[in-house]
Amino acid sequence: MADVPWWTTLILCITGLCFRAEPSSPCPANQFLRHEGICCGLCPIGWHMYMPCKVPGSKSLCFACKRGTYMDKDNNMTKCRQCSVCDSDSQYEERKCDKRKNRKCSCRNGFHEYDGKCVLEESSKVVIIHFIRKEEIDFEIEETEIELVSQIITCASFAFFLMMAIFILGLGIQKRLTKHTPVSGKNAEEETENHELENMTLP
Template identity: 25%
Template structure:
């Protein structure tokens, strides 16, 4: 009979332990504190004081500016934002629930890893054309950089090959160089004495005549357009009703001086203002421009493309730009010839204002004896309905 109370006491103890165990089992969004289950503080907050009632939220405080907490928690403080280094920039601002995001400064630094914990790398500057600009995750790619192919010769191999080639050429010239030189000289003399040999001007690669506007002056297939000087001499001022200057200057365009050998005089001397003025008036009487603003890009597009690069700087000097203005346009647009040409023509229009004229450009090309280049530009402008031939409107 004495064992009865002991058994009853043990049963009560087991029941109390089971009740206590079941009461302290907390959910996934709770934490245990002094036998109670308290709910976690939400993201963007930290815990200041635990709960005093089971399954409730304690005292949570919002993260201060410059700190964050990205998930539900029971932390006593929020975490500080990541601070960007001097070689980094902010790409995503921090908030109460998210950290501040940094990356390498675009255009100046880059990093080839995800975190860039130590430092960013300085972007390289290309001396020539840039194929791919520097970004936060990759370096710039320059046009001069060529990846060596597998198995290609290295610098020492090329040096040895170049030296061997020079020795071979030297030995060849020592043994039979005099005979080769005499043969080349005699061949050139025979070519020069052959009748009907094309002149050097006709063999220039940039002197290719573009067919004229099919609705305008169409030359016969295979025939050359008449020289512009002859056209200018044949014009009669005021003969048509073409818009533009109608005053008669009473002067004629003199053909270019020709040396005794039959080749034109060197066009490297600046044309006189009087000669350019006469030529400009003649072109104004033969053609007129559609109603377009003087800075319309379509007017100067063909000049930028058709004038040979070797003649471009001289062309700019003749129309009135000085060396400093030409060099500024080149430095501001490195490696981009068309953009350099465009900027120079825009600077010319800004410098001369109302005195700028497409006919002045034609007159300069005429004086420089770039006749085929000039005719190509005229044909293109007529075909694009920018320039109109007065003779077509009067017929």
């Protein structure tokens, strides 16, 4: 029998690793897996774990939740959860807190829930109006800034064209002055001699 090529073995190994089934949890539903690979029993509702088990499959050492704390599910937590506290001004206690469930708070008359809190019925309107007014002010500020920038650009453009006009006008004036300036010195003498020579050559 011929030897199987090495690349065939590699493909089979990769395929097996990629498509192998995920292993199911080694622990039952009412147990959890410790780092040591031991399955321990979860603590019941109203209790928290004080110490995990040492024998696989046995119960963990659990303590009952103290006053002011609760635990509403089977767990392996090292301490219970803190009970909620109702706001005496805006809430009333609808359900007391015990070791199995949290305290339930509801809004008093004249209050309603807004953003996770109980607020006065008029307070939410004030908050909304304040928010809208703030948006309007921000929009007005943005419009003012845009108008100011536009005015600055317009003034800068006007100043630039005014300077260009003054510069061009200055060049024109300078050319006119240069054209009408009388000739003096050596240039004047040369022009006189040229004029006399022209007169002498005439018949």
